[in-house]
Amino acid sequence: MTRSQTARRRRWLKVGVGVAAFVPAALTAFRFVTGGLGANPIAEALNRLGLWTLILLLTTLSCTPLKIVFGWNWPLALRRLLGLCTFAYACLHFTVYLGVDQFFALGEILKDIGKRKFITVGFLAFLILCPLAATSTNKMVKRLGFARWKRLHRLVYVAAVLGVVHFIWRVKADTREPFIYGAVLLVLLGLRLVPALRARRA
Amino acid sequence: MASHLLGPRIPSREITPEGVYLARRQIIGAGVAAAVTAGLGVRRARADAPGLPATKKGPFATDEPQTPFKDVTTYNNFYEFGTDKGDPAANAHTLKTRPWTVSFEGEINKPQTIDIDSLLKLFPLEERICRLRCVEAWSMVIPWVGFPLGPLLKRLEPTSKAKYVAFTTLLAPDQMPGQRRGTLEWPYVEGLRLDEAMHPLTILAVGLYGKALPNQNGAPVRLVVPWKYGYKSIKSVVKLRLVEKQPPTTWNISAPSEYGFYSNVNPDVDHPRWSQARERRIGEFLRRKTLPFNGYAAEVASLYAGMDLRKNY
Numbered sequence: 001m002t003r004s005q006t007a008r009r010r011r012w013l014k015v016g017v018g019v020a021a022f023v024p025a026a027l028t029a030f031r032f033v034t035g036g037l038g039a040n041p042i043a044e045a046l047n048r049l050g051l052w053t054l055i056l057l058l059t060t061l062s063c064t065p066l067k068i069v070f071g072w073n074w075p076l077a078l079r080r081l082l083g084l085c086t087f088a089y090a091c092l093h094f095t096v097y098l099g100v101d102q103f104f105a106l107g108e109i110l111k112d113i114g115k116r117k118f119i120t121v122g123f124l125a126f127l128i129l130c131p132l133a134a135t136s137t138n139k140m141v142k143r144l145g146f147a148r149w150k151r152l153h154r155l156v157y158v159a160a161v162l163g164v165v166h167f168i169w170r171v172k173a174d175t176r177e178p179f180i181y182g183a184v185l186l187v188l189l190g191l192r193l194v195p196a197l198r199a200r201r202a
Numbered sequence: 203m204a205s206h207l208l209g210p211r212i213p214s215r216e217i218t219p220e221g222v223y224l225a226r227r228q229i230i231g232a233g234v235a236a237a238v239t240a241g242l243g244v245r246r247a248r249a250d251a252p253g254l255p256a257t258k259k260g261p262f263a264t265d266e267p268q269t270p271f272k273d274v275t276t277y278n279n280f281y282e283f284g285t286d287k288g289d290p291a292a293n294a295h296t297l298k299t300r301p302w303t304v305s306f307e308g309e310i311n312k313p314q315t316i317d318i319d320s321l322l323k324l325f326p327l328e329e330r331i332c333r334l335r336c337v338e339a340w341s342m343v344i345p346w347v348g349f350p351l352g353p354l355l356k357r358l359e360p361t362s363k364a365k366y367v368a369f370t371t372l373l374a375p376d377q378m379p380g381q382r383r384g385t386l387e388w389p390y391v392e393g394l395r396l397d398e399a400m401h402p403l404t405i406l407a408v409g410l411y412g413k414a415l416p417n418q419n420g421a422p423v424r425l426v427v428p429w430k431y432g433y434k435s436i437k438s439v440v441k442l443r444l445v446e447k448q449p450p451t452t453w454n455i456s457a458p459s460e461y462g463f464y465s466n467v468n469p470d471v472d473h474p475r476w477s478q479a480r481e482r483r484i485g486e487f488l489r490r491k492t493l494p495f496n497g498y499a500a501e502v503a504s505l506y507a508g509m510d511l512r513k514n515y
Binding site (some may be wrong): 038039040042043076103108112115116169170171172173174177 | 269272273276277281285287288338340383385386412456459472474475476479480482483484487488489
């Protein structure tokens with residue numbers, strides 16, 4: 001395959017992934033408007049957008065392990081796009097909380113963030129994602145220098161852990177589902193240690 | 203079974219003129235038909251729902267708009283059937299509500315076990331339209347059908363040692379899939395102080411919207427304590443035991459710092475997960491202010507005179 005063929009394929013892959021990533025948000029919006037989210041649509045929309053934020057974050061974090069385990073290169077080409085989709089969902093989730101669920105009741109929101117620990121960690125995770133999204137362009141990589149840029153973007157691991165903790169602390173008693181996401185995250189983080197371990201053995 | 207609590211048996215056809223009785227049956231039939239179109243889970247849970255004897259208007263009714271039947275019966279916390287709000291409506295069809303007995307035990311002179319169909323005829327059924335406030339900061343207005351618990355307890359003749367009432371839900375993992383997992387300690391248990399249980403706002407509900415309780419709402423009989431968070435209103439009750447000491451309660455066992463024994467609706471005492479200052483009434487967009495004792499302060503605040511409600515949350 002020539003270089004230009006590969007580039008063309010990658011471009012279509014990105015378009016496909018980018019479009020697919022917005023299907024859940026579009027479906028949630030459609031169901032919200034048409035009454036398909038049940039008796040408490042605001043809470044349901046909030047939960048769905050939050051869950052999709054976490055799913056996309058874990059998908060983003062699976063690109064590197066796919067390269068490590070299978071030697072595939074194409075997932076790496078999707079990393080930035082998936083990261084930005086994650087940030088878009090995080091923004092949607094946070095906006096629905098601010099503007100729909102709480103209807104901009106600032107006092108209540110500040111109290112929530114300060115006093116309710118699941119909201120505190122969720123908000124922290126969101127804050128962490130902001131500079132990562134802002135420095136996602138090639139220009140920013142150059143400006144920061146690759147080494148510094150990379151160090152900064154390692155914060156995504158912290159955001160992912162906080163995201164899972166946000167979910168675990170959110171549920172009342174049934175922690176099975178958030179712990180499944182936690183286990184997936186552990187595997188994805190653990191696989192990153194494989195090259196280092198291999199190098200040490202060699 | 204329960205013979206000395208029951209008066210002479212009068213078939214309901216002798217109380218209600220047959221025309222009225224049949225017309226009512228037709229209305230119930232129409233309700234079931236509506237439920238069929240509402241969804242498969244609802245239909246399965248309601249198809250064999252028995253009718254209810256005549257009901258009269260009860261006291262304390264709120265005139266706020268009632269939460270639609272569909273929302274009341276598809277948005278439920280009933281962890282015995284799963285932890286998602288839609289799980290109970292989808293799964294509760296496996297609950298067998300006949301035969302069903304409720305046993306009354308402990309510090310009473312007349313311990314006994316009463317069959318559900320006898321229990322339904324023990325007292326005149328009333329329509330009780332009241333607010334339900336969930337600890338998750340949402341609320342509904344539900345027209346329950348039931349009878350006050352107080353007169354029933356009086357007939358059981360509590361001894362001088364009876365200070366609390368302990369309630370227990372059915373334990374049947376074969377019918378209640380949620381009980382096959384250790385999400386909570388099973389069976390679900392709840393409790394009230396005797397004076398709370400005797401309060402005229404406290405009822406045993408056996409129906410809603412004029413029909414027998416759908417399984418997902420706690421069929422065939424459940425507690426309704428409208429000034430407390432919803433989890434106090436224990437569902438599918440099989441046992442009431444009058445006791446001397448404060449009984450354990452399920453959510454308190456699960457997370458003692460979050461759920462106290464009293465669990466009175468209180469906008470000033472926050473829950474670690476939810477501010478209790480405001481709530482979303484199902485069907486409304488903007489949150490509304492939560493009222494102390496869920497708006498029943500005039501009726502029940504005196505029960506807690508002199509108590510520190512921050513400590514006794």
